[in-house]
Amino acid sequence: MIKDISRKKVDNKSIAKNETKNKTINKTERVNTSKKLFTTKDIVYTAVAVALMAVCSWISIPTTVPVTLQTFAVFLTVLLLGGFKGTIAILVYIMMGGIGIPVFAGFSGGLSTLAGPTGGYIVGFIATSLIMWLFENISKKRYWLKIVSMLLGLIACYALGTLWFMHTYTAEDGSSATLMMTLGWCVFPFIIPDLIKLAVALGIGMDKNLRNVILGSNN
Numbered sequence: 001m002i003k004d005i006s007r008k009k010v011d012n013k014s015i016a017k018n019e020t021k022n023k024t025i026n027k028t029e030r031v032n033t034s035k036k037l038f039t040t041k042d043i044v045y046t047a048v049a050v051a052l053m054a055v056c057s058w059i060s061i062p063t064t065v066p067v068t069l070q071t072f073a074v075f076l077t078v079l080l081l082g083g084f085k086g087t088i089a090i091l092v093y094i095m096m097g098g099i100g101i102p103v104f105a106g107f108s109g110g111l112s113t114l115a116g117p118t119g120g121y122i123v124g125f126i127a128t129s130l131i132m133w134l135f136e137n138i139s140k141k142r143y144w145l146k147i148v149s150m151l152l153g154l155i156a157c158y159a160l161g162t163l164w165f166m167h168t169y170t171a172e173d174g175s176s177a178t179l180m181m182t183l184g185w186c187v188f189p190f191i192i193p194d195l196i197k198l199a200v201a202l203g204i205g206m207d208k209n210l211r212n213v214i215l216g217s218n219n
Contacts (some may be wrong), residue, residue, distance in 0.1 A: 004154060012015045013192065018095065023065075033044070038085070038088075041216075042081075042085055045080075045081055045085070045215070046081070046085065046088060046092060047075040049073075049080075049081060049086070050089055050092050050096065050103075052076070052077065052095045053070060053073040053074065053077065053089075053090070053093045053103070054074045054093065054096075054103035055073075056068060056069035056070050056073040057069070057073075057103060057104055057105045058095075058105070058106075058107060059072045060105040060106060062105075062106065063185075063189070064185040064186060065118050065121060065161070065165075065185065065186045065190070066105035066106060066118070067189075067190070067199025068105050069197065070105070070122075070125070071125075071154070071157075071194050071198070072197035072198075072200060072201050074090060074125045074128055074129065075128075075132075075150055075153075075197065075198055075201035075202070075205070076204060076205055077089050077090065077129075078090075078128075078129045078132045078133070078173065079132075079201060079202070079204075079206065080205055080211065080214060080215060082133075083129065083130075083132055083133020083134070083136040084133060086129050086132070087126065087129040087130060087133055087134070090102065090126055090129050091123050091126065092172075093127070094114070094125070095115065095120060096109075096125065097109045097110075097114065097122070097153030098110070098114055104122065107186055108216025110211040113218075115168070116168065117135075117164070117165045117168045117169040118161070118165065119164060119167040119168075120160050120161040120162070120163065120165060120168075120185075121157060121158075121160070121161030121164075121165075122161075123160060123161075123164070124156060124157030124158070124159075124160040124161045125157060127156040127157055127160055128150075128154060128157045128204060129153070130149060130153075131149055131152050131153040131156055132149045132153050133150065134149070135148070135149030135152075136149075143206070146206070147198075147202065149196070150198050150201075150202065154194055158186075158187050161186060161187075162179070162182050162183065162186060163184050163191045165177060165185075165186055166179065166182050166216060169182070
């Protein structure tokens with residue numbers, strides 16, 4: 001009897017240890033799964049976001065800086081995918097254009113476009129996404145902070161693009177662009193259209209029903 005009781009105690013201890021091990025393994029698996037930076041679904045979303053940015057850049061009105069829907073696509077990408085994954089999508093888009101794939105305005109591409117006078121506004125999209133990402137953790141439940149992050153991101157894009165335009169642009173007579181000239185060509189005409197794009201992207205990105213339709217009900 002005593003031996004049987006001791007055996008049962010040993011068996012119970014073994015079962016308890018095994019259960020503890022299984023729980024630890026399950027927790028580890030969950031942590032490892034959550035640590036995955038990109039799932040297959042994320043890769044698909046990224047590809048769709050890159051395609052959206054390309055299509056929105058092709059819809060353009062040719063001016064000194066082409067009027068496109070790129071800004072709308074950038075805002076929407078970050079709002080839907082989040083700061084990290086949205087920034088990755090934007091980087092992929094810019095790299096695709098940099099290697100010559102015609103994803104920029106006017107079906108253009110290549111390093112010459114990025115290095116040209118208007119290239120700073122394209123690279124500036126990265127600054128936009130980084131600023132929105134920075135605000136992401138504190139602005140999830142604060143609508144006005146989300147708007148602030150988008151406005152600051154837009155301003156950063158303007159600033160980088162303007163500085164680069166002034167640095168690279170040379171007129172036919174050899175003169176360079178002044179600050180006011182650059183703002184008049186590349187910023188002031190775009191403010192109202194970009195604010196409209198911001199508002200539309202915000203409306204789509206913050207609407208739960210639309211998010212569920214675009215990303216799926218589990219997001």
